[in-house]
Amino acid sequence: MMLKTVKVFTVFAASLAASILADQCLDGTDTCMIGAPQRDATSLLQVGKNFMLGTGRGAILEDGDDDDKPEEGAPGMDAGPDEAPPGSDVGPGWSEKLTEVPVEEGVPGAESQLGKDWRNTPMRDFTVQCSHNTYLLGVQASPTPTSSVDVNSMPLSLDLGYRCIEIDVWPRKKGPKLVDDVTGRVWAGPGQDQVQHSLMKVTHHNNEGPAMMQGDVLNNLDLTLFVKAIIDWLEKDETEFPASEANPKMPLILSIENRADDEVSNAGKISIKDLEDYIHTVFSWLDQGQNGPRIVMEGVFGSPQGEIGKAISNSGARARQIILKSKIHSKASQLHKIIAMKDKEDMDYGNVDLKSKSKNMDACSVSEKTQEKTRELVGDGSTMVRTYPSPINQRSGNYNPSGAFKAKAQMICVNLQGHCDGLPFQQKCSSVSLGAPFNPGSQKGSECTCNRDIAASLENVFTQYGFDGYINYNAVSVEELENFPYNEAASCKAAAATALGAAAAKEGVKNAVKAPVWAMRAALGAAAKATGMSTPKKNGPKL
Helix, strand or coil: CHHHHHHHHHHHHHHHHHHHHCCCCCCCCHHHCCCCCCCCHHHHHHHCCCCCCCCCCCCEECCCCCCCCCCCCCCCCCECCCCCCCCCCCCCCCCCCCCCCCCCCCCCCHHHHHCCCHHHCEHHHEEEEEECCCCECCCCCCCCCECCECCCHHHHHHHCCCCEEEEEEEECCCCCEEHHHCCCCEECCCCCCCCCEECEEECCCCCCCCHHHCCCCEECEEHHHHHHHHHHHHHHHHHHCCCCCCCCECCEEEEEEECCCCCCCCCCCCCHHHHHHHHHHHHHHHHHCCCCCCECCCCCCCCCCCEHHHHCECCCCCCCCEEEEECCCCCCCCHHHHCCEEECCCCCCCCCCEEEEEEECCCCCCCHHHHHHHHHHHCCCCEEEEEECCCCCCCCCCCCCHHHHHCCCCEEEECCCCECCCCCCCCCCCHHHHCCCCCCCCCCECCECCECHHHHHHHHHHHHHCECCEEECCCCCHHHHHCCCCCCHHHHHHHHHHHHHHHHHHHCCHHHHCCCHHHHHHHHHHHHHHHCCEEEECCEEEC
16 A cells, blocks of 8 residues: 555656646646737837847858857757847848837826826836846757747847846857857947957856756857847837837846856856956947937946936937846956946945846746745835746746736746747747737737747736836736736646646656655655645645
8 A cells, every 4th residue: 555655646746747847837728828908009109010120230240160069968058059140031021010000199108107206216116027038939948959049039029018128148168259250140349349259148058946957958149149139129119219208218127147157158267357348348339329328327326216217218318228237246347337237135336226136936826925025025125126937937938927016026027938838849939930020918829839828918917007118016006917817827737737647648657666755755845836836745736
C-alpha cells in the first residue's frame, strides 16, 4: 500500500512539473479566453498607427561571422540571429499604413483622464502600461533554437500603447567585435558618435527559477539596432502626432536589464566600467534626434517623490521624454548620469532620483501573500514597484494583473505576445513572419498566433482609464481596475489540471520514481506555490 501511494504521488509530481514547465497556465483553449473590446478611434490615435521603420541616421553595417554561437554541447548560449534587422524588407503588410482615423471633436485629453492637477502629481502615484522582456516576441526559453529576440518588438510595443518597455543587455562572450564582423548588422550610430566595436548584445539567458527550467536557445541581436528602432518610432510619432498642452507626450520608461556584471557572459573579461560606459554611449544616442533632447538626466526629479510634470513634453518641446531605469554596477562608469530611475538598494548617488524595485508575480494569479509583499514595497513612500511574470511562464503566459492593481504597483508588466503554445517553439507575434500588425486590445488572430488574452485586457484597461499608457491612481477607483474582466485565475488552474494526464503520459513514471519522495514533495510544493495553487496533500492537488 505504501509503494502504491509513493507511485501515485511521484506520477502526479512529474505530471505537474511537466505541465508547469510547458506553461499550461494559458493554453489557448476557450477556458482561458475572454472577449476583448475593440479600441475606439480616440485610443487608436493616442497610441499611434502601425509602425513603419524609418531610414534613420548613421550607418547600418552588414553581417559577418558571429563568434557568439554556442559551443558544441553547450545549449542555450548565444545562438545566432535569423531575423532581418531594421532597414531590410520587413515583409508584406508592413509597408502599408492602417487607415488613418480622423480626430473627433471632444476627444478626451490628459486632464479629463488623469485629473486636473496631474502634472504636479508624483510619478509614483501613477501606474504605467508595462511590457516584460519586450525584446522577445515568442517564448522565453526553448529546447530548440528560436528567433524570439526581434527588433520589431520595439515599435510594435510602442504602437500597442506600452510606455514602459524592457531590454536585456549582455556582454559579448568573446569580447569586443568590430562592427562589420557582427552577424545581424550593427547601427554604428548618428553623427560623430559612431562606435567602432560592439560590446553588448540583446538576448535572454534564463537563469531564474528551478534548475530544470533554466537554459535557453535564443538568438541575439546587437544593442544598437534596438536603440535605432526606438528613435525611428519616436521621431515618426512626434511628427505625425505633435505634442500639445491638452495632449502631451507622456514619458517612456526604458528599463535596461544591465548584465554588465555577469561573469559567465563576460568571458572576454572586459571591465564592468568599460561595458557600462558603452551602454551610456549607445543609449545617449536617444538624445540626438531631430526633435531635441529626450533623456531625463540624473537629479532632474530631485527626489523619489518627483512630479511627473518634470518629464512631460508639451507643445514647443516635441521630443517625448525618456526615463532610463537601470542598476549601476560600477561607480566609476558614466552610466549613472543618464539613469533617472535607480534601484531601490543603490544609495551611492544620493536621494535625487526615482527609486524602483522589481517583484515577480505568481504564475496564474497574484496571491494574497504576494499582494502583501508588493504593498509593503509600495507603502514605503519612495519606491516605484515593477511587477513581472513568473519565471515559470516560459511560454510567455501571464498572471492576472488584478492583484497588482490592488496593491497599487506602478509598473504592471506583462508579456505582450501572450502564451505561445506552438511547436517547435517558433510561434510568435512577429511583423516579419506574420505580416500586418494587430491593433491594441486585439486578442488573437492571423497576425499573432499566441494567446494575448491578458495582454489585450491590460491594453484595454489603459485605454478606458488612462492616457497615453498612464493611469493616475488618484483619478480612478482601484476597485474598477481590480475588477476589470481579466482572464480568471480559475481558468488558468483548470488548464493546468487538464494537462496533468497528458503530461504524465508524455513524461512517464520511470524518471519520477528515481527521485526520493521528500525531494519530489519539496519541488511540487514550490511549484504549487508559484502557480497560486494550494500545497498538495496526500490525495493530490487542490486547484
